[in-house]
Every structure is written in structure tokens, then in C-alpha cells.
Amino acid sequence: MKRNVLKIHPNDNVIVALADLSKGQTVELDGQTYTLTEDIAAKHKFAMQDFEVGAEIRMYNVLVGKAQSFINKGGSINIFNVKHAVDSFELRENHAAWEAPSSAAKFEGRTFNGYHRANGSVGTANYWLVIPLVFCENRNIEVLREALVDDLGYARKHEYQSQTHDLISLYKAGKTVEEILQADLQSQGEKDAKQKLFPNVDGVKFLLHDGGCGGTRQDAQALCGLLAGYITHPNCAGATVLSLGCQNAQASILQEEIAKRDADFKKPLYILEQQNIGTESELMSLALKQTFVGLIEANQNTRKPAPLSKLCIGLECGGSDGFSGISANPAIGYTSDLLIGLGGSVILAEFPELCGVEQELTDRCLDPEDAKLFSHLVNTYNDRAKAVGSGFDMNPSPGNIKDGLITDAIKSAGAAKKGGTSPVTSVLDYPEPVKKAGLTLLCTPGNDVESTTAEVASGANLVLFTTGLGTPTGNPIAPVVKIATNTKLFEKMSDIIDINTGTIIEGEETIEEAGERILEYAIKVASGEIEICAVRNGQDDFIPWKRGVSL
Incomplete structure (x- = not known):
């Protein structure tokens, strides 16, 4: 049954409008009637009682604010008459017994088809990662993206390319700015992408970021931990990592963070340090070859049943x-x-x-x-x-x-x-x-x-x-x-x-x-x-x- 108002918890003292309500409108809830003193837009709240200055506003059975000015019963709760307020909290032992919903029984024995990893985790996808340890390597990562994504069949072709062609044609035909803005661009839909060379690999993903070099050592450690979380993630088949060599986020820190998460890490992982390798062409050729070999291995994994x-x-x-x-x-x-x-x-x-x-x-x-x-x-x-x-x-x-x-x-x-x-x-x-x-x-x-x-x-x-x-x-x-x-x-x-x-x-x-x-x-x-x-x-x-x- 469709309602136009809702009181979330019995102890609340405000009501949520589920639809737009008008000033003067009377609404009924739980046997009580409320006449609105102003318009209340859907999703907003109105007062169940008069609120004096400093009175507590409660929703979800918790303190969510205090009145900054007098609020009439049926009046709007808004940023002008309410300010943020919360209850203090303390540490205490209060562990009531918990039981899972009875409807969980409907899902007993159910499985999903995922990618099983050597450490016992199961992925919902199978990706190869290409990661810079420092933002200085972002350009090289972008070059790898250009070299890999399209030819491996992971590029997504969008309709906007054909629309750009239409705009170019209009411009060359001498159309005015107004005519261009009013033109009906022809959408050809997404163009067919190339067939994936590695059908069991969902894609090659490139985790660009602006960290790793300066900043605090805490941020460098956290960045390495974050990247290690992605490399060891069950949805990751393996990774290629590019490092400059002199940054705070050292390859050794990344390897330590990986070991914390997976002591017996067995995925293919290639870490290349530009300052050790030499020229950019040597770095990129090696990165391409190792990534391609890693993808061959990643493609051998297929989806198999796993418990929820x-x-x-x-x-x-x-x-x-x-x-x-x-x-x-x-x-x-x-x-x-x-x-x-x-x-x-x-x-x-x-x-x-x-x-x-x-x-x-x-x-x-x-x-x-x-x-x-x-x-x-x-x-x-x-x-x-x-x-x-x-x-x-x-x-x-x-x-x-x-x-x-x-x-x-x-x-x-x-x-x-x-x-x-x-x-x-x-x-x-x-x-x-x-x-x-x-x-x-x-x-x-x-x-x-x-x-x-x-x-x-x-x-x-x-x-x-x-x-x-x-x-x-x-x-x-x-x-x-x-x-x-x-x-x-x-x-x-x-x-x-x-x-x-x-x-x-x-x-x-x-x-x-x-x-x-x-x-x-x-x-x-x-x-x-x-x-x-x-x-x-x-x-x-x-x-x-x-x-x-x-x-």
C-alpha cells in the first residue's frame, strides 16, 4: 500500500515525507493527525510536536540534531532551524545473541562461479593489473595501455566517435555555431570491439595515481599496502609494476605488504625499475613481454563453483x-x-x-x-x-x-x-x-x-x-x-x-x-x-x- 509519510522508529519525533506535501495539508499516521504549516518536499522531514530552542531531534532512535529556533508542530526540519548534534558514546559490554534471518535458509547450498586462487580465495572476475609505484611512471603506464588494450580486444568502442565525425562534417560544411548546437547527431551505437585474445581474462586494468614520491612516509606505506591489496585480491590474476627507483614507495615495501596479505604468494608478478633497466624502450619492451606472458598464464584459469x-x-x-x-x-x-x-x-x-x-x-x-x-x-x-x-x-x-x-x-x-x-x-x-x-x-x-x-x-x-x-x-x-x-x-x-x-x-x-x-x-x-x-x-x-x- 502506497504511503505518503513514514515514521522510521517508534521513538522518533519527526516524520519523513514520502511525497511532496503542501502547506495546510493534513496527514494521518498511527492514529494521529498533523497539519502542515509549510510545504514539505519529498525526502524531507516535519516536526511531530513543537520544539523549543535546544530540543533534541531524533530519527532512527538516535539523536540527529538540536533545534536552533522554535519549530511548530507540522513545521519543516531544515538547515536553518536544526544543527548537527549526536550523543556521546562509551565502551560497554552489550552483546545480545544474534540470529541470521530465517530466509537465509533459501540460499543454503547455493554457489557462484568464480576464479579460484592458490590461497583459497575466489574471485568474481579475472583481471591483469598494470601499476605505477610512483606517479612519474604514469606516462609509461598510459603507453602500455595504448599498446595492449585495443589489440588484445579490451577496448570499448563508443557511439561518441561517430558523433564527433558528424560535428567535423558540419564544421567543414560551414555550418554556424547555432546550427551545430541544434544538429541531430546520428548515433551508430557501440561499434563492435575486437574479439578477446584471452577469453578467460576480463581485462587489463591500469591503476594510475598521483602518489609514491614525496609526501609523508605514512602515505607511501599506505599506498604500498593499498596496491598490495589489489595485487593479492582474488579478482587479480597477476600484475606488472613499474617503479622509477628513487621514490618513497619502494618496491621492497610493496613486497613486504604483499607478504603480509599472502605469505605464500604465487601469482605472476613483474616489478620493473626504470633506473636499473636503463632506456625507456628497454623498460617498455620488457614490460610488454612479461605482461603478455602473464596473460597467457592468467587465461588458463576458468570459472568454477564456489560457496557463497x-x-x-x-x-x-x-x-x-x-x-x-x-x-x-x-x-x-x-x-x-x-x-x-x-x-x-x-x-x-x-x-x-x-x-x-x-x-x-x-x-x-x-x-x-x-x-x-x-x-x-x-x-x-x-x-x-x-x-x-x-x-x-x-x-x-x-x-x-x-x-x-x-x-x-x-x-x-x-x-x-x-x-x-x-x-x-x-x-x-x-x-x-x-x-x-x-x-x-x-x-x-x-x-x-x-x-x-x-x-x-x-x-x-x-x-x-x-x-x-x-x-x-x-x-x-x-x-x-x-x-x-x-x-x-x-x-x-x-x-x-x-x-x-x-x-x-x-x-x-x-x-x-x-x-x-x-x-x-x-x-x-x-x-x-x-x-x-x-x-x-x-x-x-x-x-x-x-x-x-x-x-
Whole structure:
């Protein structure tokens, strides 16, 4: 049944508008009526009672703000009358027994077809990586891309090339600027790409970045750890690494980080140091030959059945809106609980977007040391942000605010729903690897790409990414499944969105039903049966985190 308002938790004192509501309109909820004193746009909230200055605003049963001015019952909750506020939290033992959803039984014995690695991990894809240890090698990496991608059959041919040809023809024909702008360009669709030479290799990916040379030694160590996470990742068949030789991010550090993650590392790995080899032509010829030989080996691996316990799913949200915390996020939270009940692994990250729900998450930590570490990481991160004139309270973007997420606490309370209800089995600092099944908290920024980049480095072989405003974010080696919080977005941006959970808002589907549907979809993606939008569009976003710089 379609609703126009929603109270998320019985203890909340604000109501969410599920559709545009008009001033003077009376709405009914749980036997109570509310007359709106102003227009309330869909995704925004209105007061259930009069709020005096300083009164607490509660959503999701947590403190999300305080009134800055008097707010009438039926009045809008907005950035002008509410300021960010959260409860303090403490370390305590409060481990209630947890049971996986009963519907997990539907997935017992299910498998996905993946690429099995020597260390026991299983990939959802099979990529070769070409990586610079320092930004000085980015140009050489680009040259390798030009030399390899097209002839090996991995180039993606887009319709825009034919449109450029049309524009050239119009210009040569002497058309005016106005005529060019109004021209109907003929789309020929994607041109057929060359057939893959290595059909069992999904692609060759190039992880360009701007680090490795100067900066702090901490950043160089973290970069090497991040790159080691990709090289040892189950979706990676092997790697070619180019090093200049004199940078902070030394090859020896990279090798140490690889050994931390996989002590018996057996994938083909070629590390070439330009200052030792000599001329660029010698470097590039050797890199090409070794990469080609590595691809021959990588192509020998084929997809085979694996239990769902071999899935490690990263949870991400970006371009969030006022529906994120009541549709897509709780839906993938249920998916998370299902997978954890089946022995799988899930990563919840974006620490600035867990502000205000720290008490719940520390209470869910099975190990008291993990609770202490989580508290330390959150507080240290926030303190560093404040030291440079920022803070977690400045996290919401203009798009978030416009669509109903007016404080970081409101945004965070909804974002945390991605983590479901299961116990926290481990807490990790960036860019440590996941080593335990269950729910892991990983310290990353709220920045979509930096966080997704980190989750994959920590072992996520598939990412569930919710969005209410639309974002094309992807990853070079792990499929990033894009999930819309509302039907309007799903229909408007169908070229970058894979799944719709606006059905929850419209009353056509429960959170649990959507969560099961998402897991079914994820299994098909993991098996290579579905090519998601980000992969089809070649959306290979990769940004390492420089600690203390990004929020």
C-alpha cells in the first residue's frame, strides 16, 4: 500500500515525507493527525510536536540534531532551524545473541562461479593489473595501455566517435555555431570491439595515481599496502609494476605488504625499475613481454563453483538522499545479514558517515579490543579533521542537504543501515585486509571513490553501492552494483543504475524482499552472468586516500 509519510522508529519525533506535501495539508499516521504549516518536499522531514530552542531531534532512535529556533508542530526540519548534534558514546559490554534471518535458509547450498586462487580465495572476475609505484611512471603506464588494450580486444568502442565525425562534417560544411548546437547527431551505437585474445581474462586494468614520491612516509606505506591489496585480491590474476627507483614507495615495501596479505604468494608478478633497466624502450619492451606472458598464464584459469561464503561484499553509498536510509540502505543491510548468515564477509566503511551511531556499533563488537580500536579511529579521525578547520559535521554535500540529509547525524544514521544487524567481528584501519568472516568496520573517508577503492583493497570482490541522486562510480577490478533509492532516479539514469529499491517507498516490496532480490542479483554478477552498468561503461575509478587530507 502506497504511503505518503513514514515514521522510521517508534521513538522518533519527526516524520519523513514520502511525497511532496503542501502547506495546510493534513496527514494521518498511527492514529494521529498533523497539519502542515509549510510545504514539505519529498525526502524531507516535519516536526511531530513543537520544539523549543535546544530540543533534541531524533530519527532512527538516535539523536540527529538540536533545534536552533522554535519549530511548530507540522513545521519543516531544515538547515536553518536544526544543527548537527549526536550523543556521546562509551565502551560497554552489550552483546545480545544474534540470529541470521530465517530466509537465509533459501540460499543454503547455493554457489557462484568464480576464479579460484592458490590461497583459497575466489574471485568474481579475472583481471591483469598494470601499476605505477610512483606517479612519474604514469606516462609509461598510459603507453602500455595504448599498446595492449585495443589489440588484445579490451577496448570499448563508443557511439561518441561517430558523433564527433558528424560535428567535423558540419564544421567543414560551414555550418554556424547555432546550427551545430541544434544538429541531430546520428548515433551508430557501440561499434563492435575486437574479439578477446584471452577469453578467460576480463581485462587489463591500469591503476594510475598521483602518489609514491614525496609526501609523508605514512602515505607511501599506505599506498604500498593499498596496491598490495589489489595485487593479492582474488579478482587479480597477476600484475606488472613499474617503479622509477628513487621514490618513497619502494618496491621492497610493496613486497613486504604483499607478504603480509599472502605469505605464500604465487601469482605472476613483474616489478620493473626504470633506473636499473636503463632506456625507456628497454623498460617498455620488457614490460610488454612479461605482461603478455602473464596473460597467457592468467587465461588458463576458468570459472568454477564456489560457496557463497567466499563472497566478500563492500557496502557503499554515494549521492545519498532522504530515502537512502529507508529503502536501499536497509535493503542491502538485510542482504548483508543473509550473506553473513551463510558464512560470508561484509565491509562497512566511511567512518565520517557513522557519526552518531558509534554506540550501537561498539556494542555490536564481539571483541572489546575491536570496540576500543573503533572508538580510537573515529575520535582520532574527527580530531584531525577539526584541526584543519573541518569535522564530521561538515560531511553532508550540497546534494545531500537539498534532498533531505541536513545534518551528518541524519546522513550517518541512514548510512549505517547498510551494515544490517549482525555482530562486528573485526575493526580495521586503512588499508588492512579482511581476515575474518562476518561484519568488518573499515576506516575510510566518506568520499565515494576513496572508500570504494579501499574496500576492494581490503578484499571486497563485489560492492553494493546505493545512491539517491545518481553516481557512475565503479572500480577497476570489482563489480560495483549501483542501487537506486527511488524509482524516479532508476528510470532517469538507467544507463548507470542496476537495481531499483524505490519499490519499498511505493509499498510494493518489503525491505526483506528487496534484500533477497539483491542477493540473487549479486550471485549472478559474481558468476559473470550479468554485466553491470559500471563495468559496461568502463567506469574504473581508483583514488588512494591520503590520511588527514580527505573527509
